Amino acid sequence: MxxxxxxxxxxxxxxxxxxxxxxxxxxxxxxxxxxxxxxxxxxxxxxxxxxxxxxxxxxxxxxxxxxxxxxxxxxxxxxxxxxxxxxxxxxxxxxxxxxxxxxxxxxxxxxxxxxxxxxxxxxxxxxxxxxxxxxxxxxxxxxxxxxxxxxxxxxxxxxxxxxxxxxxxxxxxxxxxxxxxxxxxxxxxxxxxxxxxxxxxxxxxxxxxxxxxxxxxxxxxxxxxxxxxxxxxxxxxxxxxxxxxxxxxxxxxxxxxxxCRNFRSHPAIVKLFNELYYDNKLESMASKENTNLAAKWKGLHDPNFPILFHAVKGREQYDEDSSSFYNWNEVELVLKYVDDLLESGLGDGRKLEETDIGIISPYRSQCMSIQEDLNKHLKIQVETGSVETYRGKEKAVIIVSFVRSRCKNLGFLRNPKRLNVVLSRAKSLLILIGNDVTLSKQSDYEFVIKECKRHGNFIPAPAASKKN
Known part of the structure; x- marks a missing residue:
């Protein structure tokens, strides 16, 4: 010492x-x-x-x-x-x-x-x-x-x-x-x-x-x-x-x-990680001009809560030569959101550049899969990285792919510090993609998912895929 x-x-x-x-x-x-x-x-x-x-x-x-x-x-x-x-x-x-x-x-x-x-x-x-x-x-x-x-x-x-x-x-x-x-x-x-x-x-x-x-x-x-x-x-x-x-x-x-004064994120985004990790001691001080960009976005039922959870009952996989997981169902959904955001913007004439969007996944294989498909199908460069590489960074829009699905153990996703980083990168819009049933086994994820449901910003997985 x-x-x-x-x-x-x-x-x-x-x-x-x-x-x-x-x-x-x-x-x-x-x-x-x-x-x-x-x-x-x-x-x-x-x-x-x-x-x-x-x-x-x-x-x-x-x-x-x-x-x-x-x-x-x-x-x-x-x-x-x-x-x-x-x-x-x-x-x-x-x-x-x-x-x-x-x-x-x-x-x-x-x-x-x-x-x-x-x-x-x-x-x-x-x-x-x-x-x-x-x-x-x-x-x-x-x-x-x-x-x-x-x-x-x-x-x-x-x-x-x-x-x-x-x-x-x-x-x-x-x-x-x-x-x-x-x-x-x-x-x-x-x-x-x-x-x-x-x-x-x-x-x-x-x-x-x-x-x-x-x-x-x-x-x-x-x-x-x-x-x-x-x-x-x-x-x-x-x-x-x-x-x-x-x-x-x-x-x-x-x-x-x-x-204790947050100058980055929308008040509702701050409220999530504030309540989970900072004993409600943080104050949201960011300007509305920078944080209310998604107020007119078509994907939100409640525009005052710019966090959306999109449930996917995909299948996690990993290659024999790697212990890192990937999930093709979530890769496809990430690409759809990126394509739509760049094509249509956030509504009310608000257009987005590639540099306004960030993609986070806890798993390296998923990051690589997303980046390869972005380059191949959309011909664009959106910064895609792990939780570790996004420490200290911020973007107007953050899209997160959690990957894990139908598993008994969430592995390092159980670490609350990892989720804290994920929730605190977005300034105006946070889109979360994952298996809600699997993730809800951990209390912090369960809290986030319940908040999205409470505000009507939750898209359930298709009924035909509801086995878990």
């Missing part, structure tokens, strides 16, 4: 300074203001002897806090050296690009400010990377491994945890601030790379994530049994100093911020 002796007694003296925010939206969000103030003020008095944690459910603006805090540190603490790291490249890219956009307003790239470091395995992505981000990276002409002595001059270094390991063994020195994004999705060993390599006892360490979403991917059953499936962030939150009073919501605000 990190500085375990301090956990039950340490209180940080929070210095609240007067800040002029780069992101003006933060100025209207009390929780975000609090987080930025606490992170920035950590350098002005006693150091954060334990990690500062930003607990952010879906769509609550975790990344905005990280970016604003870093920009403020650049301005107010000239001696700061900042490391930004995460498991996936997409999380690092998002933060780095937002910072670059602010730093480059009306200017050429500023020297020795930010270095986005990629491993050589990412060279194939070069043509698809944002041009501004390339200018701040080690791939702006071709991939090269940076000289550590030169890298030491940069105020901000951004890289994945796996890349960080190589930089540290090459001699990269410690930082005043280490930001670990998507911390709840990182394994214990991954997180320790950032700790061992980036921190001293005088450093500030900031976790950002949501431990109620999908956690680390652990393939070893023995490692899972030994507790390595629990992230370091989730372990930290189990300590008494991070406790929150369930009755009044009070918690020690000097060492953590708990975000």
């Amino acid at each position: 990190i500085y375990a002796n301090f956990f039950n007694h340490f209180q940080m003296n929070t210095y609240i300074c007067s800040l002029s925010f780069y992101n003006k939206n933060i100025a209207t969000n009390p929780e975000q203001i609090e987080a930025v103030h606490n992170i920035v003020s950590g350098c002005k008095n006693s150091k954060l002897q334990i990690p500062y944690i930003i607990f952010g459910p879906p769509g609550t603006g975790k990344t905005s806090i990280i970016v604003e805090s870093i920009l403020q540190l650049l301005l107010h603490d000239q001696k700061s050296r900042i490391l930004i790291t995460a498991g996936p490249n997409c999380a690092c890219d998002e933060i780095a690009l937002r910072i670059c956009n602010t730093l480059s307003l009306g200017e050429k790239p500023r020297p020795n400010i930010l270095a986005r470091i990629y491993c050589c395995s990412q060279e194939s992505r070069r043509e698809n990377l944002n041009k501004l981000l390339l200018e701040y990276s080690n791939m702006y002409d071709w991939h090269f491994w940076p000289d550590i002595a030169i890298l030491q001059r940069y105020r901000i270094v951004v890289c994945t945890l796996s890349c960080l390991g190589k930089l540290i063994t090459g001699g990269l020195q410690h930082f005043t601030h280490v930001f670990l994004d998507e911390a709840a999705a990182c394994s214990m060993s991954e997180s320790l790379i950032g700790l061992v390599g980036g921190l001293t006892k005088q450093s500030n360490f900031i976790f950002s994530g949501d431990h109620k979403q999908l956690g680390p991917i652990i393939k070893s059953k023995r490692a899972e049994a030994l507790g390595l499936g629990i992230s370091l962030m989730e372990r930290q939150l189990q300590h008494k100093c991070y406790d929150a009073n369930e009755a009044n919501g009070h918690y020690n605000r000097s060492i953590q911020t708990r975000l």
Whole structure:
């Protein structure tokens, strides 16, 4: 445990300074203001002897806090050296690009400010990377491994945890601030790379994530049994100093911020995962302009509840050389919905682009089957991926294929964190496709299906197929 002796007694003296925010939206969000103030003020008095944690459910603006805090540190603490790291490249890219956009307003790239470091395995992505981000990276002409002595001059270094390991063994020195994004999705060993390599006892360490979403991917059953499936962030939150009073919501605000305002999804969509996983503590704050796109869609009986469950009594299958399932009946239905949405839109003249739609399935074989048929029959590219690949992403419309049917055991679909990710990706319309009888064996799925039925947004399977 990190500085375990301090956990039950340490209180940080929070210095609240007067800040002029780069992101003006933060100025209207009390929780975000609090987080930025606490992170920035950590350098002005006693150091954060334990990690500062930003607990952010879906769509609550975790990344905005990280970016604003870093920009403020650049301005107010000239001696700061900042490391930004995460498991996936997409999380690092998002933060780095937002910072670059602010730093480059009306200017050429500023020297020795930010270095986005990629491993050589990412060279194939070069043509698809944002041009501004390339200018701040080690791939702006071709991939090269940076000289550590030169890298030491940069105020901000951004890289994945796996890349960080190589930089540290090459001699990269410690930082005043280490930001670990998507911390709840990182394994214990991954997180320790950032700790061992980036921190001293005088450093500030900031976790950002949501431990109620999908956690680390652990393939070893023995490692899972030994507790390595629990992230370091989730372990930290189990300590008494991070406790929150369930009755009044009070918690020690000097060492953590708990975000509660969702700016992504329609209120009815938020209500689903809010009630299931967040004790009804979330508030829906997204603009109606972005979330009410499906109000006129012909597929909804209740337009104020833009979640549809379409029941299918298909048959799950798997190839001999794979343990991943697929379901052709659900593949066909997914394609019908995609074709109809792109052809007819959401009603009231609202047309959709391919990039507005996302398709999620828990099984890789199903994702591959859907993508192949989309390419073959519809000649379109709609982003199709597993639950793991959709962490942190959002789309106006999400279509989900659950695959499992007529089985006794739901397997990893029983994991509530997996369903939480699925329910929280859509902004305006969520279409769920699966065997309602099979899925209802698990209480969370049963709740979702009952809510769809209650609002009349449930399409039963054909009567002729009702054997299960």
